Amino acid sequence: MSRMSRMSRMRRIRRGASAFVVMAAAAALLTPNAAQAAQAAPGKGTLVRTDAGWLRGESTAEGRQFLGIPYARQPVGDLRWKEPRPAKSWQGVRGATSFGNRCVQTASWDPGYENPSHTEDCLDLNVYAPKGTHKQRPVMVWLHGGGLTAGAGEDIVPDTFARRTGTVVVTVNYRLGAMGFLAGKGLDGEASDRVSGNYGMLDQQAALRWVRANIGSFGGDRQRVTIAGESAGGRSVCTQLASPTAKGLYRAGIVQSGAYGDCAAREREEALTQGAAFAKKAGCPEPATAPACLRKKPAEEILAAQAGFDWGPVAGGDFLPVQPEEAYENGSASRVPVLNGANSDEGRLFAYGQFDGQGKPLTEEQYPGALTRMYGADLGAKVLGRYPVTEHASPTHAYAAAQGDMMFACTALRMDRTLAGRGPVYAYEFADRTSPPFASIREAGRTFDFGATHVNEVQYLFKHFGLPTPLNAEQRDLAGQMVQYWGSFIHGGAPRADGQPTAPDQRTQPGKVLSLRTASAGGNDLSTTVAREHRCDLWDSAGLEGAAPADAG
Numbered sequence: 001m002s003r004m005s006r007m008s009r010m011r012r013i014r015r016g017a018s019a020f021v022v023m024a025a026a027a028a029l030l031t032p033n034a035a036q037a038a039q040a041a042p043g044k045g046t047l048v049r050t051d052a053g054w055l056r057g058e059s060t061a062e063g064r065q066f067l068g069i070p071y072a073r074q075p076v077g078d079l080r081w082k083e084p085r086p087a088k089s090w091q092g093v094r095g096a097t098s099f100g101n102r103c104v105q106t107a108s109w110d111p112g113y114e115n116p117s118h119t120e121d122c123l124d125l126n127v128y129a130p131k132g133t134h135k136q137r138p139v140m141v142w143l144h145g146g147g148l149t150a151g152a153g154e155d156i157v158p159d160t161f162a163r164r165t166g167t168v169v170v171t172v173n174y175r176l177g178a179m180g181f182l183a184g185k186g187l188d189g190e191a192s193d194r195v196s197g198n199y200g201m202l203d204q205q206a207a208l209r210w211v212r213a214n215i216g217s218f219g220g221d222r223q224r225v226t227i228a229g230e231s232a233g234g235r236s237v238c239t240q241l242a243s244p245t246a247k248g249l250y251r252a253g254i255v256q257s258g259a260y261g262d263c264a265a266r267e268r269e270e271a272l273t274q275g276a277a278f279a280k281k282a283g284c285p286e287p288a289t290a291p292a293c294l295r296k297k298p299a300e301e302i303l304a305a306q307a308g309f310d311w312g313p314v315a316g317g318d319f320l321p322v323q324p325e326e327a328y329e330n331g332s333a334s335r336v337p338v339l340n341g342a343n344s345d346e347g348r349l350f351a352y353g354q355f356d357g358q359g360k361p362l363t364e365e366q367y368p369g370a371l372t373r374m375y376g377a378d379l380g381a382k383v384l385g386r387y388p389v390t391e392h393a394s395p396t397h398a399y400a401a402a403q404g405d406m407m408f409a410c411t412a413l414r415m416d417r418t419l420a421g422r423g424p425v426y427a428y429e430f431a432d433r434t435s436p437p438f439a440s441i442r443e444a445g446r447t448f449d450f451g452a453t454h455v456n457e458v459q460y461l462f463k464h465f466g467l468p469t470p471l472n473a474e475q476r477d478l479a480g481q482m483v484q485y486w487g488s489f490i491h492g493g494a495p496r497a498d499g500q501p502t503a504p505d506q507r508t509q510p511g512k513v514l515s516l517r518t519a520s521a522g523g524n525d526l527s528t529t530v531a532r533e534h535r536c537d538l539w540d541s542a543g544l545e546g547a548a549p550a551d552a553g
Helices: 003-028 032-037 159-165 177-181 199-218 232-242 268-281 290-295 299-305 324-330 347-354 367-375 377-386 395-419 473-490 536-542
Strands: 047-050 053-056 064-070 093-095 124-129 137-143 168-172 220-230 252-256 338-343 425-430 513-516 525-527
Touching: 047 199, 124 159, 124 199, 137 199, 137 232, 137 473, 159 168, 159 473, 168 199, 177 199, 177 299, 199 220, 199 232, 220 232, 220 473, 232 252, 232 324, 252 473, 268 290, 324 395, 338 395, 347 395, 367 377, 367 395, 377 536, 395 425, 395 536, 425 473, 473 513
Parallel strands: 053 093, 137 168, 137 220, 220 252, 252 338, 338 425, 425 513
Antiparallel strands: 047 053, 064 124, 124 168, 513 525
16 A cells, blocks of 8 residues: 555544544433434424534424524623624533523513513524424514514414424514614724614524524425514514515515504614614713713613614614615515515504503594694694594594504505515405404403404414414414415415415506405405505505504514
């Protein structure tokens, strides 16, 4: 044997020995079952390997679930108001059987949110997967609602949805309020402040990158990822569609009641002005020292100071160079299929909270003045003519109809028209006016008719707050159909359900909307009257952005 051959052979032996040592060391960190599972096909069991380490989830009646998985380094200390960093690796097997912490937020009326959260260690996600198969399944990544100031990935439990649709579902926590959306010069340590004000949105992208790197271990297909969300989660989706730094991380989007304000972000100078005012309120008035001063403030003080400010994404930097609507129009947005819609009675939740929920129902005498305060004298007079009290159950319901049409119904239809110029967009409206009020307002629903209000459709798709929904037989049928519609879209086709009309593609059926109703209310059909029913001629000509109230779900 030649000298060169011997050297080559020795290198192969050393490489093999090194690999054996590494494999042995890794096996030593695992339990015997884990070591055996290392040889198993991915996506079958409750023990999986991620790029940061091993996880042990649990098996349920619906499938498998893995909870509280860190997808990024926790944004504490010097990492507060910085771009998310990759999660640190861990040794051994990490338990994944309980939810992680909720991001910093106040208490609310939602079940389980009776106390505020002051915990910044919160960048976790949850994975729900059907039981064993070698097939790589499509993936849905759910971004929760809550006005970008509240909520968590645990707000929905999609295990039944995952089983019925044959998909892997991921739910995500992301930074909220001032922690997620504060803009300020020098805050992120970059001279250009290129991502300032968008930390919560960047968290979402970090979660999507985690999915791309790891979802195969759970049986998911990294090439077939759909991002989805309701209210602020839907707004997050329409923002990510317009973000160049999100391209390639998903193949489709679902926007549920998220087009409010035409998905507009804060302009950069406006966000910086708000950031300076926030810093002053928080006790850090000097611009040069504000970043360091704010980082020393406890979460409780940051949370107390954030009230009264508008928190949301910022246009004008690397994350979002232009407004989403402009990105849709100029072709720079991702050209992916979109399922977009709203609920028929969106405004009733907000009007109730403003009036009846405060023990001060709006009266007929007060109604004209309330419209003037909301829309100004000229537009208020037009709204009064188009939404007369006599056509509604109460003045509060009349006010709610105008508010919901302006903020949600007509903005969704405008978004449909714009998106149709760059790819498939399927339009729906959830219109089950008999739907039970979702858990947070169920008791109030005994005396106030919420109809198909904001958030109400979520419980037809998932276990909202992990709770069962009291649906009657017809509503259960509608829920099953909706799961099929959503599932077929996530699988890569047009939204379809057995024996039901296919959701209309706005490129070929402009203005048609899939109206989702129970059988006794006419069933699902393709409506051409949604724009007229919501007086969109008035709102489209008014030029209002229709920003959602602070408590938008």
